[in-house]
Amino acid sequence: MLKLEQMKEVVLLKKITKSSRDYAQENLEQLYHEFDSSQQGLTSKQAAARLQHFGANTIQKSKKQSQLRQFLKNFTSLMAILLWVSGLVAILTNTLELGIAIWCVNLINGCFSYYQQHEAQKATDSMLAMLPVFTQVYRDGKLQQVNAKEIVPGDVFSVQAGDSIPVDARLLTAATFQVDESALTGESVPESKDVAYEPGEGQFAESNMIYAGTAAVSGGATALVIATGMHTEFGKIAALTHQQKKSISPLQLELNRLTKQLSIIAFSIGIVFFVAALLFVHYAPAKAFIFALGLVVAFIPEGLLPTVTLSLAQGVKRMAKNHALVKELNSIETLGETTVICSDKTGTLTQNQMTINHVWTLEHDYQVSGQGYRVNGQITLAGKKVDFKQANDLGKLLLTATLDNDTKLEINTQDQGKNKLIGTPTEGALCVLVNKAGIEIQKLQKEFPRLKEFPFDSRRKRMTTVHQGNDQKYLVLVKGALSDLLPKCNTVLLNGKTTALGKEQITKINSANKNFAAQGLRSLGFAYKEIPAEKTKAANLKMESAEEQLTFLGLTAMTDPPRPEAYQAVKSCHQAHIKIIMVTGDSPLTAKSIAKKIGITGENPRVVTGDELNKMSDDELKIALSGEIIFARVAPEQKYRIVSTLQKRGEIVASTGDGVNDAPALKKADIGVAMGKMGTDVAKDAADIILTDDNFASIVAAIEEGRAVYSNIQKFLLYILNSNVPEAIPSVLFLFSRGAIPLPLTVMQILTVDLGTDMLPALGLGSERAEPNVMQQPPRTRGAHLLQRSIIWKAFGWYGLVASAISALAYFFVNVQNGWPQKLLAASGPVYKEATTMTLAAIVFCQIAAVMNCRTQKESVFRIGLFSNRQILSGIFFEVILLSVLIYTPILQSAFHTAAIDWQEWLLLVIIPIPLFLIEELRKMLSRKVFKQS
Known part of the structure; x- marks a missing residue:
C-alpha cells in the first residue's frame, strides 16, 4: 500500500516547482488541491511517502576534505617540497644531521599549521543548529508534536511567539502575527504577517509567506508547508554558499611566487659556482657538484x-x-591587504535594537538620550529634563505607549547590557522610553486595567487597547502607522486642550513625519479618546467605533542606533585607505542615514536598491562601485554579485555580515567576517573570521594585525637573505683566487648559520608588533610582492656587503696574527680552523645587528623599544650560546671544523653590532626626513 502511495506522491510532487511568490498569490483551495492537502493536514501515510521522496527537512552540509588530506596539505606546498629537497641535498653533502634537521623543521611546521587550522575549524555546524527540534503539526486530523526533520510539503503546522520557523510555508490563519526575518533580509524591524496577500517591498516580503530560518516574535498562526530542506529559500542560500569554492589566499599565492623566485636564485647561483669550481679550482665534476649543492x-x-x-x-x-x-x-594576512569592506548594517554597524530618540507633538519636539535596551537616559526639551506629569502632551503620549503595549522589558540591575526584551523591538523601544521618563509600568497597568484589545494587523496597521479610566470613563488608546492613524483623528491635543484638527495641523504633522523619514527614522503615531462608561460596555465595543473620532497625540521617531565604537572604526578604515560599502537588506533611507551619520559616506552618496541593481549591467556596476555608493533592499545573490564585481576590479574584498543572507558573499569574499553574538551559524560557517563581540571596530584591529604579519614576513626575508651574501663571499674568494685562499667558511658552517644561529632570532621577527602609523598607509597593491627591489638592495647591497666585508676581515685578522702575508694561507690545521671560526662568529654578530635593524622599516627601534621583543632577545642569547658550544665543545669542533678563540677576538666580535646598528638608525632617520619632505 505504501508503495502505491509513494508513486502517487512522486507524480503529484513533480508539479511543486513554483516560486514562493507564485504560491503566495494562489487561492487556498487551489493550493490545497496542488499539495493534495487540507486545513487538517496530511495523513501519516502521505507524510511517510513524501518524506521518502523529498528527504529529511535538513540543510545539507558542504563536503569537507578528509582529515588525512587536510593534514597532508601542510607538507605539499611549494616551500615544503623545496625543504624536502633541501634536506635530501644536505644528506647528499655528507651532512646527515643537518638534512634530518631540515626535515624536522618541515614536519614541525606542518604539524603546527594543521593543529592551528583544526582547532579553528571546530565551529559548530551551522545549518542544523538553526532548525527547531520539534514542531506542532496536524497529522491524521490531530495536532501532534513532530520532529522538525520529518516535516514535508503539504503539512499544516502551528507556530506561536518565540518559535523558530522550520520550513517555507503559506499562512492559513494569523492573529497579531509578526516574524523576525533579519537573518534572511537584514531588516531589523519584524514583519507583520497575515492571510491576505500583499507583495511588500523586496525579497521575502510577501505578507502571507513565512520562511525557514526566521522566528515568530508575537501572535500565532497556522501554515501550509510549501518547501522543506534544501528547497527552502534558506536552503537555496546555503546551496549557493556551498557551491562557492574558496580560492587560494593572496598570501599563499605570494609564498608560492616567492618560493619560485628563491629557487631560481638558489639554483642559478649553484650553476654559477659549479662551473666556477670546474674552471677555476679544477674540481672533479662530482666534487664540484657537491660544493655547488651546499651553496x-x-x-x-x-x-x-x-x-x-x-x-x-x-x-x-x-x-x-x-x-x-x-x-x-x-x-589574517589577507585581511591586512583589504582594500574594500562590504559591510552589512543591522547588527554589524548598528546595535540591532530599536531606540526612540524623538517624541514629537504639535507643541514640542522632545529629545531622548540613551542607547539600545538600556534604561539610563532621559527626555529633555531645550536641554532641560522634562517632568512628564506636568507636560500634558508628553504625559498622554507616554501613557498610551505604556498601556497600548504587549512587550515586557526585564531589567538586569547588575548589568544593563543584559536587559532582556520579550516581544517586538518597536514595543520594546517604547518600554525603554517610559522607563527613561521614570514611569513604573506595572503600577500604571494596575491603575488602568486593560478591558479589551484590538490586535495589530497588516491591513489596519494599528493596535488598540481599551482600559478602565478615571471618572467612569473608558480610555481608548491607539498606536500605529501615521498614514492609517491620522485619517481616524478629528481632534488634536494642543496646549492641554482638545482642539479640532485642521489642515494647518495636518500639514505640520505630515511635514514632521517626512523629516523623520528623511533622517532614516521610523515614526509611530499615537492617539486616544475617552468614552463614557454608561454609553456601552467595554466588552461590546466594536473596533470600528473604537478607532474613530480620535484625538491625535504625537509621534515617536526611532532608529536602530549605530554602535558607539563604529564611528572611530570607520574613521580608522578611511585613514588606512580602505573603502567601506554598506550592503544591506534595510530601506534606502535608513541605510543612507546610518552611512552618513557614522562617516561611511559624505552627504550625497548614490543609493542603489536591489531592483535597480538587477537592471544594471556589469560594466555599469563597475563604474558605480568607483564612487560613494550604498546598496539597500538587496537579495543574497546580489550581495554575491557586488563582491564578485569588486574582485574583478582588482580589489581585495572583506565582507561582513550576520545573517543567512550574508553567507554567499562571506564565502565569495577574499575574507569573510561574521558576527559571533548576533550572527547566524550559517554566516559563521561561511566566514573566515568571527567577531565574538560583534564589534565592527575589531575589524580595524584585525587589519592592523594582518598588515603586521605581511611586514614581519618581509623583515624575515631581509634578515635571512642578508646572511646569504657573507656566506657566499668566502666561496667567491676561494674560487677566484683559484684555491689560493682556502675556503673561509665550510658548508657545515654555512648550514649552521641557516638552521642554527639564524633560526630563533628570525622567528622572533615573526612576533614583532605592527609599527606605529601602519594604519595610515594604503594597503599593498596586487602588483607588490614579498621580494621587493628594496629588500634585495638592502639584503645584498647594504646589509650583506657590510657583513661580507666584516666577516672577510675577521678571517684575515686571524691569519695576519699568525704571519700572513709572509706565510701562505693554510687550508688545514689549527690556524685555518680558528680563522673559519672567526668568520662564522663575525657573521653571527653581524646578524645580531641585522635582526635589530630589521625590526622596523622606517621607524627608530628606540621608539618601539630596544628590548620590547623578548623573543628576539632570547634568540640572540641562544645564538651566542650555540656559537660558544660549537667553538669550545671538542666533539662539535671536529664536526663543524671550529677552534677556540681568545678574549681579544671576543671583544672584537662584541663591538661589531654597535656601529652597524647605529649607522642603520642614522639611515632610517634621514629616510624619514626625506619622506616627510616629499
Missing part, C-alpha cells in the same frame, strides 16, 4: 614557513584577545 641549500630560507606560521599564530593570539576568532591562519 644552493645555503640560499634556501629553511625558516620561512616556520616564521610565516609563527607570525600568523601570534596574530591569531593577539586577535583572540581583541574578540576575533580566526578559522584559518592565512585569513
Whole structure:
C-alpha cells in the first residue's frame, strides 16, 4: 500500500516547482488541491511517502576534505617540497644531521599549521543548529508534536511567539502575527504577517509567506508547508554558499611566487659556482657538484614557513584577545591587504535594537538620550529634563505607549547590557522610553486595567487597547502607522486642550513625519479618546467605533542606533585607505542615514536598491562601485554579485555580515567576517573570521594585525637573505683566487648559520608588533610582492656587503696574527680552523645587528623599544650560546671544523653590532626626513 502511495506522491510532487511568490498569490483551495492537502493536514501515510521522496527537512552540509588530506596539505606546498629537497641535498653533502634537521623543521611546521587550522575549524555546524527540534503539526486530523526533520510539503503546522520557523510555508490563519526575518533580509524591524496577500517591498516580503530560518516574535498562526530542506529559500542560500569554492589566499599565492623566485636564485647561483669550481679550482665534476649543492641549500630560507606560521599564530593570539576568532591562519594576512569592506548594517554597524530618540507633538519636539535596551537616559526639551506629569502632551503620549503595549522589558540591575526584551523591538523601544521618563509600568497597568484589545494587523496597521479610566470613563488608546492613524483623528491635543484638527495641523504633522523619514527614522503615531462608561460596555465595543473620532497625540521617531565604537572604526578604515560599502537588506533611507551619520559616506552618496541593481549591467556596476555608493533592499545573490564585481576590479574584498543572507558573499569574499553574538551559524560557517563581540571596530584591529604579519614576513626575508651574501663571499674568494685562499667558511658552517644561529632570532621577527602609523598607509597593491627591489638592495647591497666585508676581515685578522702575508694561507690545521671560526662568529654578530635593524622599516627601534621583543632577545642569547658550544665543545669542533678563540677576538666580535646598528638608525632617520619632505 505504501508503495502505491509513494508513486502517487512522486507524480503529484513533480508539479511543486513554483516560486514562493507564485504560491503566495494562489487561492487556498487551489493550493490545497496542488499539495493534495487540507486545513487538517496530511495523513501519516502521505507524510511517510513524501518524506521518502523529498528527504529529511535538513540543510545539507558542504563536503569537507578528509582529515588525512587536510593534514597532508601542510607538507605539499611549494616551500615544503623545496625543504624536502633541501634536506635530501644536505644528506647528499655528507651532512646527515643537518638534512634530518631540515626535515624536522618541515614536519614541525606542518604539524603546527594543521593543529592551528583544526582547532579553528571546530565551529559548530551551522545549518542544523538553526532548525527547531520539534514542531506542532496536524497529522491524521490531530495536532501532534513532530520532529522538525520529518516535516514535508503539504503539512499544516502551528507556530506561536518565540518559535523558530522550520520550513517555507503559506499562512492559513494569523492573529497579531509578526516574524523576525533579519537573518534572511537584514531588516531589523519584524514583519507583520497575515492571510491576505500583499507583495511588500523586496525579497521575502510577501505578507502571507513565512520562511525557514526566521522566528515568530508575537501572535500565532497556522501554515501550509510549501518547501522543506534544501528547497527552502534558506536552503537555496546555503546551496549557493556551498557551491562557492574558496580560492587560494593572496598570501599563499605570494609564498608560492616567492618560493619560485628563491629557487631560481638558489639554483642559478649553484650553476654559477659549479662551473666556477670546474674552471677555476679544477674540481672533479662530482666534487664540484657537491660544493655547488651546499651553496644552493645555503640560499634556501629553511625558516620561512616556520616564521610565516609563527607570525600568523601570534596574530591569531593577539586577535583572540581583541574578540576575533580566526578559522584559518592565512585569513589574517589577507585581511591586512583589504582594500574594500562590504559591510552589512543591522547588527554589524548598528546595535540591532530599536531606540526612540524623538517624541514629537504639535507643541514640542522632545529629545531622548540613551542607547539600545538600556534604561539610563532621559527626555529633555531645550536641554532641560522634562517632568512628564506636568507636560500634558508628553504625559498622554507616554501613557498610551505604556498601556497600548504587549512587550515586557526585564531589567538586569547588575548589568544593563543584559536587559532582556520579550516581544517586538518597536514595543520594546517604547518600554525603554517610559522607563527613561521614570514611569513604573506595572503600577500604571494596575491603575488602568486593560478591558479589551484590538490586535495589530497588516491591513489596519494599528493596535488598540481599551482600559478602565478615571471618572467612569473608558480610555481608548491607539498606536500605529501615521498614514492609517491620522485619517481616524478629528481632534488634536494642543496646549492641554482638545482642539479640532485642521489642515494647518495636518500639514505640520505630515511635514514632521517626512523629516523623520528623511533622517532614516521610523515614526509611530499615537492617539486616544475617552468614552463614557454608561454609553456601552467595554466588552461590546466594536473596533470600528473604537478607532474613530480620535484625538491625535504625537509621534515617536526611532532608529536602530549605530554602535558607539563604529564611528572611530570607520574613521580608522578611511585613514588606512580602505573603502567601506554598506550592503544591506534595510530601506534606502535608513541605510543612507546610518552611512552618513557614522562617516561611511559624505552627504550625497548614490543609493542603489536591489531592483535597480538587477537592471544594471556589469560594466555599469563597475563604474558605480568607483564612487560613494550604498546598496539597500538587496537579495543574497546580489550581495554575491557586488563582491564578485569588486574582485574583478582588482580589489581585495572583506565582507561582513550576520545573517543567512550574508553567507554567499562571506564565502565569495577574499575574507569573510561574521558576527559571533548576533550572527547566524550559517554566516559563521561561511566566514573566515568571527567577531565574538560583534564589534565592527575589531575589524580595524584585525587589519592592523594582518598588515603586521605581511611586514614581519618581509623583515624575515631581509634578515635571512642578508646572511646569504657573507656566506657566499668566502666561496667567491676561494674560487677566484683559484684555491689560493682556502675556503673561509665550510658548508657545515654555512648550514649552521641557516638552521642554527639564524633560526630563533628570525622567528622572533615573526612576533614583532605592527609599527606605529601602519594604519595610515594604503594597503599593498596586487602588483607588490614579498621580494621587493628594496629588500634585495638592502639584503645584498647594504646589509650583506657590510657583513661580507666584516666577516672577510675577521678571517684575515686571524691569519695576519699568525704571519700572513709572509706565510701562505693554510687550508688545514689549527690556524685555518680558528680563522673559519672567526668568520662564522663575525657573521653571527653581524646578524645580531641585522635582526635589530630589521625590526622596523622606517621607524627608530628606540621608539618601539630596544628590548620590547623578548623573543628576539632570547634568540640572540641562544645564538651566542650555540656559537660558544660549537667553538669550545671538542666533539662539535671536529664536526663543524671550529677552534677556540681568545678574549681579544671576543671583544672584537662584541663591538661589531654597535656601529652597524647605529649607522642603520642614522639611515632610517634621514629616510624619514626625506619622506616627510616629499
